Amino acid sequence: MIIDSLLDTDLYKFSMMQVVLHQYPAAQVEYRFKCRTPDIDLVPCLDEIRAELKALCRLRFAADELDYLRGWRFIKSDFVDFLGLFQLNEKYVEIAPAEAGNGEIEIRIRGPWLHTILFEVPLLAIVNEVYFRHASGGLDPSEGRRRLQAKIALLRDTPGYADCKVADYGTRRRYSRVWQEEVVTTLRDGLGEQLAGTSNVWLARKLGLTPLGTLAHEYLQAHQALGPRLRDSQVAALEAWAKEYRGDLGIALSDVYGLDAFLRDFDMYFCKLFDGTRHDSGDPFVWGEKVLAHYSANRVDPRSKVLVFSDGLDIPKVMQLYAYFRGRCQLAFGVGTNLTNDMGPAPLNIVIKMIRCNDQPVAKLSDSPGKNMCEDQAYVAYLRQVFGIPAAQG
Template identity: 70%
Template sequence: MIISSLLDTDLYKFTMMQVVLHHFPGAQVEYRFKCRNDNVDLTPYIDEIKAEIAALCRLRFRESELAYLRSFRFIKSDFVDFLDLFHLNEKYISVTPSPVGNGEIEIQVKGPWLHTILFEVPVLAIVNEVYFRATQRDPDYETGRARLRDKIALLTDNPLLDGCKIADYGTRRRFSRSWHAEVILAMKDHMGSHFAGTSNVQFAMQHDLTPLGTMAHEYLQACQALGPRLRDSQIYGFEMWAREYRGDLGIALSDVYGMDAFLRDFDMYFCKLFDGARHDSGDPFEWGERLLKHYDNNRVDSKSKVLVFSDGLDFDKVVSLYLRFKDRAKVAFGVGTNLTNDLGYTPLQVVMKMVRCNGQPVAKLSDTPAKNMCDDEAYVKYLRQVFEIQ
């Protein structure tokens, strides 16, 4: 069984889930899977994927896991009590071949947001591991280890990078769970203060690491259907987040509607209220420069704010970004696929995105158009008009 614990997921799934429990317990949503790689046939693995999902749905939170979650200052006791009763339900997920017959598969999750939010990350990890253990029966771990040693040395051997910290964000696209664990332990043992922690809650618990994460795109997308009006949905999302966490978990996601729309909504109030923002699409250097200028224009000391970079990073890009911004703001880096799936094989670019909430289409209009995923072109056009996106 690939997933052995419901904690084997990203922290931001729990932080968002708590908001859903307290503010949107009746929301109904739909997620859809997409593999962005060309010429990858996943249909031979459908039965195995379904079997792994069935095993996932038999899991329950252990008492030690609940106690760990309860130890976080931002996790409330009633949420942990709910998780004590929680399990994922197979009736909300389906895996079928695409009717197009091109080797793609369709994974659809549909049901109450509160009961489906935890599917995404473990299901993507399952797809990855099933695929790679079938196509790479004798993995080249030595190449992976050599590459990892080179990455670690890039940071630890350069005194100019003393303050550069890397976090593992690689659960959903990892080569395998065992390789993910090996990568994390190597970073813990050899990176020292350069290793900031991991988004994976299970590994954070097992290895005494800092768990990291705040919000994901699905949260702000859902607010398109849950807020008072569409134009104010991003503002509404930030306000509801602040109402729940009262200053904790203060990193705002900036690319659901693109940087222009984000900066229009991220006014002086939010600049002061949130600790910083996370970049996840578009040119990261341009993003950083624009955000720093925005802080200056709003009379906020940018050196007190955090710039989190998390979009398709490799270590060379981390170094370049760190040297550009290290003296002008606090900078942090979340590296995913380049850490947990870099053994010399082409990684799967798999995603599972929310496409509907309460029966209404929802969408992301990122600064990287290829990341957008919505099956309702009329809604996307309307969303662009509302948020003044060209």
């Protein structure tokens, strides 16, 4: 059994789920799986993936897990009470070979947002682990351990980087659950205070680390259907977040419509209210310069704000960004696949993205067009027009 606790997911799933419970309990959504890595045959894995899904849907939150969640300052008691009754239901998930017959598989999740939001992360972890069982079963972990120790030594022992901290963001694309636990344990023991924490709630609890995360693209995408007029959807999403958390969990995601469109909405009020912003597409150096200039233009001291970098990072890139921006702002770095799936075999690039909300298409048009995903190209064109996004973007 790959997933044996519903805590084995990323923190932002719980923080978003609480907003859904309180503000959008009737919202209906659809998600779709995509493997961006070419020539990957996942069809032989289908039976095992389905079996793992069934096992996932038998899980419930244990009393001690609920007590752990109840201890977080930003979690409300009624949400924990709801989780005490919660169980994932496989009727919302369809898994089948792709019609093209090219080895790809289709995973579609349809149903109430409140009852489907927790599927994404464990399902991706299941697909990864089952695939690597087939592709490289019995792999000697010694090479992965060697690579991990080299990364730890580089960050820990290079002069001038004692205050450079990283976090584990690697649950969705990990090689396996056992390997992620070993990686994060090794990072904790090898980096000490240079490990800021982990996005994985189960590991944070087990290893005594800080769970990290705020919100994901799906939250802002859903507001294309949940908010007022489309042009105001990004503002509506940020205001709904502020209403829920009253200044807590204050990291805003900047690339659902690209940075320029984000900054047009991220006015002085949001600059002062939110603790910082997160980068997840496009050139991180250009992004950082634009965000810092935007804070200054809105009479906010950039040194009081956090820039969170989380797009395809490895330790050398973290160190480059730290050296470039240090002293100009506060910095945080989330490293995913390069930590939890750097064993030797090439990792998969797989995602599950929201594509509809309340029977309306939703999309993101980030600063990295390869990350975009929408089945309705007419809607994408309309979204570009509404937010003034160049056709080349997305």
